Amino acid sequence: MAHERFTDIVGNTVEECIEKAVKELNLEKNTIKFVVLNDGIQTKPAKIRVCLKPEEVDLIxxxxxKFFSLLGVKVELEIIPRDKRYSVNVNAKNPYWLIGKDGQIIDQLEYLLNLILRKKAPNLSIRLDIANFRKQKEETLKNKALAIVARVRELQREMRFDPVTEEEYRILRDFLKDIKDIKFYPVKEEEKTILVIAPRK
Known part of the structure; x- marks a missing residue:
């Protein structure tokens, strides 16, 4: 099914996915913009995400x-279209000063870049990452949640997660909502949000 900004194509190999995209979407092979979601080597099927609005990718x-060049940083970009905005991972030599403590500089850069982009295209926005910092942080958060879920199942009693930010709560909410045998809810304590995970009885 095609989304507003992308469609996913599956096949036995990446090359087969590209050929299917060219045929099904009536695109020129040398102009197609896509990212590989699964190369099909370790697990089948292969999957690519084809951008349906290449002009937005070009603008990003x-x-x-240009923005990072003004900071004196040469970057490589990985741009993945999603339903509401684009995910952009920035790779650079010595990227850590672009990340900051707990990703605070990433937050500031994302805010500035979205201001610039929206002046050029009002409906365009990005979710910025630097050297996959946010992605790795999310994976750590999810793994910790799974460990607590396992303990909740074992002990059949509720357990509390460490205080989380609003963004972390949204990530955990979307991650945990499909686990049928547990329930979860936030508790406010001294301006902090505590996530409680409990067995569903």
Whole structure:
């Protein structure tokens, strides 16, 4: 099913996915913009995500490369279209000063870049990551949640997660909502949000 900004194509190999995209979407092979979601080597099927609005990808690339060049940083961009906005991972030499403590600089850069992008295209926005910092942080958060879920199942009693930010709560909510044998809810304590995970009885 095609979304507003992308469609996913599956096949036995990446090359087969590309050929299917060219045929089904009536695209030129040398102009197609896509990212590989699964190369099909370890697990089948292979999957690519084809951008249906390449002009938006071109604009993001142009704005971000110019922005970082003004900071004296040469970057490589990985841009993945999603339903509401684009995920952009920035790779650079010595990227850590672009991340900051707990990703605070990433938050500030994302805010500035979205201001610039929206002046050029009001409906365009990005979710910024630097050297996959946010992705790795999310994976750590999810793994910790799974460990607590396992303990809740074992002990059949509720357990409390460490205080989480609003963004972390949204990530955990979307991650845990499909686990049928547990329930979860937030508790406010001294301006902090505590996530409680409990067995569903």
């Amino acid at each position: 690339q142009s704005v971000l490369k």
